[in-house]
Amino acid sequence: xxxxxSLLDVQALFRPFIERLERGCGxxxxxxxxxxxxxxxxxxxxxxxxxxxxxxxAHPPGNADVVIAESTSAGWxxxxxxxxxxxxxxxxxxxxxx
Numbered sequence: 001x002x003x004x005x006s007l008l009d010v011q012a013l014f015r016p017f018i019e020r021l022e023r024g025c026g027x028x029x030x031x032x033x034x035x036x037x038x039x040x041x042x043x044x045x046x047x048x049x050x051x052x053x054x055x056x057x058a059h060p061p062g063n064a065d066v067v068i069a070e071s072t073s074a075g076w077x078x079x080x081x082x083x084x085x086x087x088x089x090x091x092x093x094x095x096x097x098x
Contacts, residue, residue: 007042014043022071037061044069048078050086059084 025031040061045053048069061067061082068080078086 010039010042011046014039014046018047018076040067044078047076048086049075051078051081055081055086 021031021033037060041053041056044067045051045056059082065082066080067078067082069076069078
């Protein structure tokens, strides 16, 4: 089925969206972002410093799964990916169960 957006199309929109979200939320402590799983798989590894695509595809979010992250001075860091805590490394073989 043609006519949809490619991963590169979505990527071109995603980073500016996150930047607008950060500016628009000001001092908000928490923000809830709801999305399709495919968007999460494709975009969050680009955003997060400690999650790569290999990790994301090895642990795809299921229906209503939760990913918890925080914007830090070093960039976005994932603290919980579907109840798995990624370590600072970007490889899927360094996981801590919650």
